[in-house]
Each structure stands twice: as structure tokens, then as C-alpha cells.
Amino acid sequence: MRRVLSLLALLGAAAAAAGWWVTAPRPLEPRAFAGLQGDAARGERIFWAAGCASCHAAPGATGEARLVLAGGRRFASAFGTFVAPNISPDPAQGIGGWTLAEFGNAMLRGVAPDGRHYYPAFPYGSYVRMRLQDVADLKAFMDGLPAAETPSKPHEIAFPFSIRRAVGVWKYLYLDDAWVLSGDLTPQETEGRYLVEALTHCAECHTPRDALGGLDRSRWMAGAPNPSGPGRIPNITPARLRWSAAEIAAYLQTGFTPEFDTAGGSMADVVKSTAMLTDADRAAIAAYVKRLAPAE
Amino acid sequence: MALVRLATAAAVMAATLGVTAAAADPAIEAAIRARKAQFQLYAFHAGVVGGMVQGNRPYDAAAAKAAADNLVALSGLSRMFQWPEGSANDTVEGTRALPAIWANFDDFTAKHEALHAATVALAAVAGDGLDALRGAMGAVGGACSACHQAYRAP
Numbered sequence: 001m002r003r004v005l006s007l008l009a010l011l012g013a014a015a016a017a018a019g020w021w022v023t024a025p026r027p028l029e030p031r032a033f034a035g036l037q038g039d040a041a042r043g044e045r046i047f048w049a050a051g052c053a054s055c056h057a058a059p060g061a062t063g064e065a066r067l068v069l070a071g072g073r074r075f076a077s078a079f080g081t082f083v084a085p086n087i088s089p090d091p092a093q094g095i096g097g098w099t100l101a102e103f104g105n106a107m108l109r110g111v112a113p114d115g116r117h118y119y120p121a122f123p124y125g126s127y128v129r130m131r132l133q134d135v136a137d138l139k140a141f142m143d144g145l146p147a148a149e150t151p152s153k154p155h156e157i158a159f160p161f162s163i164r165r166a167v168g169v170w171k172y173l174y175l176d177d178a179w180v181l182s183g184d185l186t187p188q189e190t191e192g193r194y195l196v197e198a199l200t201h202c203a204e205c206h207t208p209r210d211a212l213g214g215l216d217r218s219r220w221m222a223g224a225p226n227p228s229g230p231g232r233i234p235n236i237t238p239a240r241l242r243w244s245a246a247e248i249a250a251y252l253q254t255g256f257t258p259e260f261d262t263a264g265g266s267m268a269d270v271v272k273s274t275a276m277l278t279d280a281d282r283a284a285i286a287a288y289v290k291r292l293a294p295a296e
Numbered sequence: 297m298a299l300v301r302l303a304t305a306a307a308v309m310a311a312t313l314g315v316t317a318a319a320a321d322p323a324i325e326a327a328i329r330a331r332k333a334q335f336q337l338y339a340f341h342a343g344v345v346g347g348m349v350q351g352n353r354p355y356d357a358a359a360a361k362a363a364a365d366n367l368v369a370l371s372g373l374s375r376m377f378q379w380p381e382g383s384a385n386d387t388v389e390g391t392r393a394l395p396a397i398w399a400n401f402d403d404f405t406a407k408h409e410a411l412h413a414a415t416v417a418l419a420a421v422a423g424d425g426l427d428a429l430r431g432a433m434g435a436v437g438g439a440c441s442a443c444h445q446a447y448r449a450p
Binding site for chain 1: 335386443
């Protein structure tokens with residue numbers, strides 16, 4: 001009996017240790033960014049492609065004010081309400097004092113400088129595919145943006161999702177830098193795949209999620225319930241989206257659909273960012289969208 | 297047996313209530329149809345100007361001006377009739393209008409007035425060439441989106 005009990009205790013301890021190991025934050029190799037120099041001019045393209053301002057600019061900001069990444073925008077979800085933090089270069093309230101390695105760990109691993117997990121409302125599940133040089137360039141650009149002294153507000157997340165350590169389970173299950181679209185791609189489609197899967201993170205809203213909040217890769221871009229209100233985010237695979245590549249590119253530039261309806265909801269903010277890209281980048285995104293596997 | 301009867305009665309009542317809730321007020325339905333028609337006309341005329349801006353049809357000063365004038369007229373329609381209380385998507389099927397419209401009707405009004413101002417600016421330059429048209433049309437699209445962003449479900 002005594003032996004059975006001690007075996008059970010041992011198994012329990014092993015399970016706890018495994019759980020602790022699985023949920024541990026996994027930062028990048030400390031030397032991952034050694035020798036990389038950021039280029040702010042190139043970083044501006046990454047900034048608009050990654051859509052940083054769409055979530056981190058103050059709610060309702062337009063024009064130049066979208067470069068002030070004061071945060072405060074609220075995102076309702078099944079797990080509670082997330083509040084976008086201040087990621088301006090303010091050293092006290094923003095991320096001004098961060099090293100490139102700290103910034104890289106946030107972007108690519110969802111790990112904060114203090115070692116805590118970020119919630120995947122911050123789309124590091126997409127940014128995990130970013131090139132390290134692009135991360136360095138993005139930081140160089142963001143370092144030059146206006147500082148905001150607005151303090152970040154806490155997320156309003158209920159137990160048990162309030163346990164940050166549990167995000168480690170999510171990462172164990174879903175954080176994966178493999179490309180979703182595979183096959184024989186043209187150079188333009190390949191660049192579009194990088195833009196969409198690593199930067200513009202379209203899938204975060206356009207792909208349905210399972211019960212634990214992981215993206216269902218078998219239904220990639222096949223549409224999903226609106227995470228923050230009524231209605232559905234549309235299916236943009238060729239099964240439903242019949243627009244030409246030129247029409248998709250025009251939409252991402254002007255917000256006008258081929259029928260001359262205009263973007264609304266969260267997509268209106270997305271278009272404010274994609275409007276800042278080059279025609280070539282929008283054409284590459286459109287080429288990728290046209291190559292998606294049709295899913296009803 | 298009594299339990300089965302109770303369950304049947306409950307099911308019938310639930311079905312009846314469901315039907316009652318789904319049968320909308322004809323006046324509300326008519327208002328929703330009317331505003332959808334208005335949006336259809338916006339899109340149709342925006343398409344004339346937008347087609348020129350996007351290079352899908354040749355620039356024609358007279359046609360651009362006529363389409364812009366129609367947008368001015370459409371955005372100048374009184375809002376008194378198409379937006380009755382109780383016509384949001386939380387109570388009625390077949391509309392994407394959010395309840396926030398009626399919670400912030402002053403802001404909704406201001407956004408509609410901003411669209412009207414943008415169409416007036418568009419009409420003023422519609423005959424001045426493609427570059428002028430492009431800038432003014434961008435502002436019209438921005439005014440459309442500002443309202444769709446706040447007040448229309450996806």
C-alpha cells in the first residue's frame with residue numbers, strides 16, 4: 001500500500017513537472033539578433049503590413065494620430081475583454097526601453113521582458129513566421145514614432161483564463177511557424193504568403209477557432225463568427241470570394257468592394273493600414289488570396 | 297404521461313412565441329427596405345466615379361459630375377423615415393444596422409452629415425480632371441467606412 005501511494009505521489013509530481021515544463025515561456029536564443037541592424041525606412045513597410053496601428057492606435061484615431069500607439073482599444077472575446085496596451089516608445093508607459101531581443105521575444109514568441117506569456121489576442125501566432133531582419137527593421141521604425149504617456153489598462157479576463165501560465169498550453173498546442181499554404185507557388189504568391197501569414201494576420205479573424213482558441217488550419221480563411229459582436233467574418237477562399245486579384249487589391253487600397261460598398265467594422269481599420277502598402281505588396285496579397293484552398 | 301403532455305405544451309408555446317418574435321412590424325420592414333434601396337443607389341453612383349478613378353472606365357467630366365450630383369441628392373435625403381427605433385439587428389432579421397446607431401444617434405447624424413459634405417466636395421471638383429476626382433472620392437469612401445465601422449455588423 002505504502003509503495004502504491006509513493007508511486008502515485010511520484011506520478012503526480014512528474015505530471016506537475018511536465019505541466020510546468022509545457023507551460024514555461026520559451027524565449028529565443030539570446031544571440032538570435034546578434035549583429036542585426038534595424039533600418040527604420042524599411043521598417044515602415046513592415047509596420048503597415050503587420051497592422052500594428054489597427055489595434056494599438058487610440059480608438060477612433062485617423063491620419064497622423066494612428067502613429068501614436070497609445071493603446072486603449074477594447075477587444076471583446078469568449079475569454080473576456082482584452083485591452084490593447086501602449087506600445088509607443090515612451091520609456092515609462094510604452095516599450096521605449098526595450099532591447100531588440102526583448103522586442104523579438106514579444107513578436108515571435110509572445111513572451112514579455114519579465115518572462116510572462118502574452119495572450120494570443122496579440123497575433124504572435126502569425127508574427128512567429130517573421131524574418132528576424134524584418135523584426136529589427138520594425139523596431140527601428142517604431143522607435144521613431146511619437147511617445148504617448150497613456151498608461152496601459154489591464155485586460156478584463158475571468159478565471160481560469162486569467163492564469164497567464166496557462167497560455168503556455170495554448171502555445172504548446174498551436175504556436176507553429178510552418179506555412180499553411182503549401183505547394184508550387186510563384187514568386188509573387190510566395191511573397192503574398194509571407195505578407196499574409198506572417199504580417200497582415202488575416203487568418204486571426206477570417207479563420208475559425210476551436211474551443212481553446214486555436215486556428216482551425218483545415219478551414220483556413222473559411223470565415224468565422226465575429227469575435228467581438230454579432231455577424232460573421234466572411235469566407236475569403238475562392239469558394240466564396242469571387243473577386244479578381246485586381247479587385248482584391250483595389251479593396252485593400254480604397255476600401256471599395258467591386259460593387260462599391262465600403263469596408264466596415266474592424267476591416268475599415270485594416271484597410272487604413274493596407275492602403276499604406278505599395279501596389280506590388282497589395283497585388284502579392286491578392287495573388288495569395290486567389291491561391292487559397294477553396295473551403296465552403 | 298403527464299410529463300409528455302407538459303413537454304408538448306411547452307414545445308408548442310415555445311414555437312408560437314418564436315413565430316411571434318420573428319414576425320416583424322411591416323412598417324419597420326418597409327423602412328429597412330427603403331434604406332437598403334438608398335444604399336444601393338449610393339453604391340451604383342459611387343461605382344460610376346470609382347470606375348473612372350480605378351481606371352476601369354474612361355474619365356468623362358459630365359458623367360462624373362452627374363453621378364456626384366446624385367450622391368449629393370441621396371446623402372441629402374432626410375433621415376426621419378428610414379431609421380425608426382426598433383430596426384436594429386438585435387430585434388429584426390435581415391439588417392446589419394447595430395443598436396449603437398440609436399444609442400449614439402447624434403454621432404450617427406454627424407457621420408451622415410460628413411458623408412453629405414464629402415459628396416458636395418466631390419461634385420464641386422468632379423469636372424476638374426481625374427486627379428481632383430481621385431482625392432475627393434477617397435474622402436467619400438472614408439466617410440462611408442467611418443459609419444460602417446461604427447454602426448454596421450460584418
